[in-house]
Amino acid sequence: MTDLDRLFSPKSIALVGASPDPDKLGGIALRNLLGLKGAVYPVNPRYGEIMGLRAYPSASELPEKVDLSVIMRPAAEVPDILAAHRGRARFALIVSAGFAEIGEAGLQQQIVCIAGEAGMRLVGPNCIGIFTPRHRLDTMFVPHARLRRPRRGNLAIVSQSGAVLMSLLDAARIANIGVSKAVNYGNAADLDAPDFFDYLAEDEDTSVVVSYLESVGDGRRFLDAARRLSGRKPLLILKAGKGAGGGAAAFSHTGRLAGNYRVFRSLMDHCGLREVEGFDELLDAAKALSYQRPAPGKRVCIITNGGGAGVLASDECGRQGLDLPGLPDNVRDELRREFPSFYTVANPMDLTGQVMIDDYGVALSAVGDHYDGFLVIALTGVPGVTPGLAGHLVRFHGTVNKPITAYIAQGWVAPRLTRPLEKAGVPVYHSPERAVRGLAALLWKMA
Amino acid sequence: MTDLDRLFSPKSIALVGASPDPDKLGGIALRNLLGLKGAVYPVNPRYGEIMGLRAYPSASELPEKVDLSVIMRPAAEVPDILAAHRGRARFALIVSAGFAEIGEAGLQQQIVCIAGEAGMRLVGPNCIGIFTPRHRLDTMFVPHARLRRPRRGNLAIVSQSGAVLMSLLDAARIANIGVSKAVNYGNAADLDAPDFFDYLAEDEDTSVVVSYLESVGDGRRFLDAARRLSGRKPLLILKAGKGAGGGAAAFSHTGRLAGNYRVFRSLMDHCGLREVEGFDELLDAAKALSYQRPAPGKRVCIITNGGGAGVLASDECGRQGLDLPGLPDNVRDELRREFPSFYTVANPMDLTGQVMIDDYGVALSAVGDHYDGFLVIALTGVPGVTPGLAGHLVRFHGTVNKPITAYIAQGWVAPRLTRPLEKAGVPVYHSPERAVRGLAALLWKMA
Numbered sequence: 001m002t003d004l005d006r007l008f009s010p011k012s013i014a015l016v017g018a019s020p021d022p023d024k025l026g027g028i029a030l031r032n033l034l035g036l037k038g039a040v041y042p043v044n045p046r047y048g049e050i051m052g053l054r055a056y057p058s059a060s061e062l063p064e065k066v067d068l069s070v071i072m073r074p075a076a077e078v079p080d081i082l083a084a085h086r087g088r089a090r091f092a093l094i095v096s097a098g099f100a101e102i103g104e105a106g107l108q109q110q111i112v113c114i115a116g117e118a119g120m121r122l123v124g125p126n127c128i129g130i131f132t133p134r135h136r137l138d139t140m141f142v143p144h145a146r147l148r149r150p151r152r153g154n155l156a157i158v159s160q161s162g163a164v165l166m167s168l169l170d171a172a173r174i175a176n177i178g179v180s181k182a183v184n185y186g187n188a189a190d191l192d193a194p195d196f197f198d199y200l201a202e203d204e205d206t207s208v209v210v211s212y213l214e215s216v217g218d219g220r221r222f223l224d225a226a227r228r229l230s231g232r233k234p235l236l237i238l239k240a241g242k243g244a245g246g247g248a249a250a251f252s253h254t255g256r257l258a259g260n261y262r263v264f265r266s267l268m269d270h271c272g273l274r275e276v277e278g279f280d281e282l283l284d285a286a287k288a289l290s291y292q293r294p295a296p297g298k299r300v301c302i303i304t305n306g307g308g309a310g311v312l313a314s315d316e317c318g319r320q321g322l323d324l325p326g327l328p329d330n331v332r333d334e335l336r337r338e339f340p341s342f343y344t345v346a347n348p349m350d351l352t353g354q355v356m357i358d359d360y361g362v363a364l365s366a367v368g369d370h371y372d373g374f375l376v377i378a379l380t381g382v383p384g385v386t387p388g389l390a391g392h393l394v395r396f397h398g399t400v401n402k403p404i405t406a407y408i409a410q411g412w413v414a415p416r417l418t419r420p421l422e423k424a425g426v427p428v429y430h431s432p433e434r435a436v437r438g439l440a441a442l443l444w445k446m447a
Numbered sequence: 448m449t450d451l452d453r454l455f456s457p458k459s460i461a462l463v464g465a466s467p468d469p470d471k472l473g474g475i476a477l478r479n480l481l482g483l484k485g486a487v488y489p490v491n492p493r494y495g496e497i498m499g500l501r502a503y504p505s506a507s508e509l510p511e512k513v514d515l516s517v518i519m520r521p522a523a524e525v526p527d528i529l530a531a532h533r534g535r536a537r538f539a540l541i542v543s544a545g546f547a548e549i550g551e552a553g554l555q556q557q558i559v560c561i562a563g564e565a566g567m568r569l570v571g572p573n574c575i576g577i578f579t580p581r582h583r584l585d586t587m588f589v590p591h592a593r594l595r596r597p598r599r600g601n602l603a604i605v606s607q608s609g610a611v612l613m614s615l616l617d618a619a620r621i622a623n624i625g626v627s628k629a630v631n632y633g634n635a636a637d638l639d640a641p642d643f644f645d646y647l648a649e650d651e652d653t654s655v656v657v658s659y660l661e662s663v664g665d666g667r668r669f670l671d672a673a674r675r676l677s678g679r680k681p682l683l684i685l686k687a688g689k690g691a692g693g694g695a696a697a698f699s700h701t702g703r704l705a706g707n708y709r710v711f712r713s714l715m716d717h718c719g720l721r722e723v724e725g726f727d728e729l730l731d732a733a734k735a736l737s738y739q740r741p742a743p744g745k746r747v748c749i750i751t752n753g754g755g756a757g758v759l760a761s762d763e764c765g766r767q768g769l770d771l772p773g774l775p776d777n778v779r780d781e782l783r784r785e786f787p788s789f790y791t792v793a794n795p796m797d798l799t800g801q802v803m804i805d806d807y808g809v810a811l812s813a814v815g816d817h818y819d820g821f822l823v824i825a826l827t828g829v830p831g832v833t834p835g836l837a838g839h840l841v842r843f844h845g846t847v848n849k850p851i852t853a854y855i856a857q858g859w860v861a862p863r864l865t866r867p868l869e870k871a872g873v874p875v876y877h878s879p880e881r882a883v884r885g886l887a888a889l890l891w892k893m894a
Contacts, residue, residue, distance in 0.1 A: 023830070097789060097799070098789060101789075102788065102789050142828040142829070145859045146827060146828045146829075146830075146858050146859045146860065147828045147858055147859075148858065148859075159755070160755070161753065161754055161755025161756075161758075162753075162755075162800070163752070163753025163754060163755050163756050163800070163826050163828075164753070164755035164756060164759070166753075166826060166828045166856070167753070167755075167756060167826065167856045167878075170828075170856055170858055171877075171878075212755065214755065214758055238759075240755060240758040240759050240761075240762055241758050241761075241762070242762045242765065278759060278762070278763060278878070278879075278880040279759055279878040279879060279880055280727075280878050280880060280881065305610070306608065306609075306610025306611065306613075306614070307608055307610060308606070308607070308608025308609075308610050308611035308614075308659065308661065308687060309608075309610050309611060309614060311608075311661055311687040311688050312611070312685075312687050312725060312726055314687075314688075315687055315688070315725070316725060341549065342544060342545060342548075342549050352544070353609070353610070379610050379613060379614060380593060381589040381593045381594045381610075381613045381617075382589070382593075383470070383593075409613070409614045409617055411593050411594055411595065411617055412592045412593045412594075412595075413593065430618075431614075431618075431725070431726040431727050432725075432726060433725040433726055433727060434727065
């Protein structure tokens with residue numbers, strides 16, 4: 001197994017194609033690298049200095065062997081550029097497009113050979129590279145104004161597509177999910193998803209991994225690595241190119257056959273791997289798994305202050321294979337004594353629009369021992385739902401230590417409830433079904 | 448058929464249980480009614496004046512026969528209150544809970560009889576009532592700070608659940624969907640979904656109707672009215688209480704049996720009615736149908752600047768039963784001459800991260816005659832995507848007049864693209880799959 005620490009947390013980095021123009025890709029990328037916890041060497045024969053850093057005319061002249069060299073020059077130049085790296089870099093990340101994805105398989109094979117001879121491992125070509133917030137590594141040639149980066153956290157993203165990686169990073173930021181590492185490997189001429197899986201399985205900063213892929217190079221190797229990783233921490237796979245249309249699109253995108261999806265799917269099932277259906281499902285599950293540890297069981301209790309939202313959540317539980325057993329008799333009797341007669345003391349438990357926040361605390365305490373997971377719905381249109389509700393949920397979560405997610409309807413109180421809840425590890429969603437999907441991800445096949 | 452104009456656009460309204468306390472429900476409701484384009488009469492025996500309006504001790508003393516009386520008093524008082532309305536109101540809307548939903552079916556039957564004798568039609572009980580932005584009618588006892596209202600528009604919402612109505616209104620506002628009329632009918636002791644369907648079929652302000660329901664009173668009547676309505680304009684039905692768990696929850700919520708879902712579903716199919724699976728799907732479809740007219744066909748063309756997003760969209764097209772036929776030969780040849788060699792001239796068409804906005808215009812013009820619907824994906828992380836893209840899409844939409852939706856990834860440029868697009872009638876979504884679902888709603892079974 002290749003140790004990818006120097007790739008994800010390089011102590012030194014070269015940027016071939018660095019530009020002093022902040023609007024050019026080589027300038028944007030350099031600016032984004034300036035925060036690196038390590039040395040940065042711009043490579044460009046036309047300048048002696050770029051953005052305050054000494055520039056080097058060629059990789060061969062770098063003052064040390066760098067951990068990572070990022071190459072942003074036209075495809076035709078890449079073979080010579082790589083050859084100049086002999087003894088000067090451990091990893092090369094080739095941003096440039098124009099290889100197998102447009103039919104130039106020969107050129108792609110050539111750069112693999114040159115890199116091998118020069119003792120380097122490759123990421124790409126045709127990729128946007130790597131993002132390690134902890135190490136302030138950011139090889140993406142996208143200004144922050146165009147793509148605000150998510151905060152540091154425990155979610156790792158392994159994406160064959162650069163555009164999907166960017167969309168996922170953006171969506172992660174909006175959903176308040178922190179990221180440990182992210183990589184887009186493009187054509188995967190050398191390093192491929194299995195290499196990143198093996199590395200992330202050991203990575204202490206990463207608790208959950210999502211993988212977007214269109215094609216798999218060596219299927220056996222992929223499944224073995226995916227199985228090893230998912231034995232250590234949750235792995236969510238989004239496989240695109242499922243239908244005939246999608247498969248054709250995937251081929252022209254990275255130059256690898258998407259394969260027969262049904263075969264892939266049955267192998268995934270056989271190996272106990274977890275697939276999600278689309279972008280939103282991936283995000284919902286990743287959020288829950290980034291906030292909480294999965295736990296065994298599928299017995300869910302729903303506590304709501306709106307009957308309809310509870311019914312919609314019940315339906316989604318049915319679709320997700322979660323059970324909603326009724327309340328134990330003693331719990332039901334206790335709560336009937338405690339609550340007004342018009343509350344529905346059942347599962348879902350409907351505390352109605354008359355709810356006061358303490359009622360949520362009473363209900364959760366009563367059911368805590370009897371279920372595996374909990375969904376709390378708080379519609380903020382009613383006067384009894386105040387920011388203090390967060391405290392009840394957080395205390396409960398701290399006590400029972402079982403999966404719990406929340407659907408908080410948007411509105412005045414919602415942000416003031418959402419912030420403390422998410423700070424304390426309770427993920428909040430914006431529809432009943434999405435909150436159930438988050439909970440289902442935490443309870444998935446752990447029984 | 449009852450003419451419900453006086454219900455949705457009353458010239459005069461009474462509020463029984465009006466309060467001068469702006470924090471009490473009767474005070475919140477009165478404040479929200481003050482904007483009504485019509486006369487407002489607070490009814491409360493303890494005050495001579497409330498919020499600057501003359502108050503009346505009883506409905507029997509109202510100075511005119513009002514179009515609508517809203518009743519917010521405890522259930523036990525409602526029979527006497529209704530009796531006092533004889534000759535004084537056309538419609539009564541009973542907000543109060545405490546009827547069939549908690550087993551008090553007798554009390555509910557009693558108020559139906561009293562209303563009938565008094566010549567009134569009832570909405571409710573156990574409901575939050577009616578919202579008609581154009582007429583500034585808003586019977587909801589929820590302050591604007593807790594539930595910001597959506598703008599005026601062409602979407603009507605018919606909801607059995609008050610909480611779901613509030614969640615839908617809030618979600619509609621966030622998704623930039625305007626509302627024509629909204630009603631929550633609760634226990635449906637008298638007026639029921641079919642009555643509202645018949646009215647909305649004729650309503651010129653309404654172009655699309657969504658209906659959330661848990662149970663159906665008279666199934667034949669419901670299906671007939673739903674079929675009549677959907678013959679006039681799109682009707683989207685979200686039926687909750689599908690599984691055993693959901694069904695039990697629905698029963699305790701409004702006191703009506705949810706019925707056998709499979710029977711309901713097969714009748715819906717038989718009648719050509721359109722069901723959506725959950726909250727988010729309802730919203731995605733409603734948004735598209737509120738922005739554009741549905742059209743026949745299922746041949747879709749995807750134009751993207753990110754390969755992966757195009758593949759995900761292709762997969763969702765497959766799930767939604769939409770086709771992605773390849774480009775006609777002459778179109779393909781023309782675009783190959785026009786575009787750089789690394790663009791993928793196919794369907795999906797991948798204009799890559801190097802895209803300039805004019806490329807979208809060229810691509811759309813070339814394919815416009817050959818497909819039934821269009822999905823445009825613009826990932827805003829790349830320099831070539833500027834707010835000017837909106838103009839290309841808007842011009843194209845104005846020319847071809849066929850369904851078109853967009854997935855615009857969030858970020859710096861996204862809001863500046865989204866606003867002009869939605870203003871010109873192109874709905875924007877935040878994931879590739881949701882944008883496809885919007886497009887599918889426009890192309891649904893119109894072939």
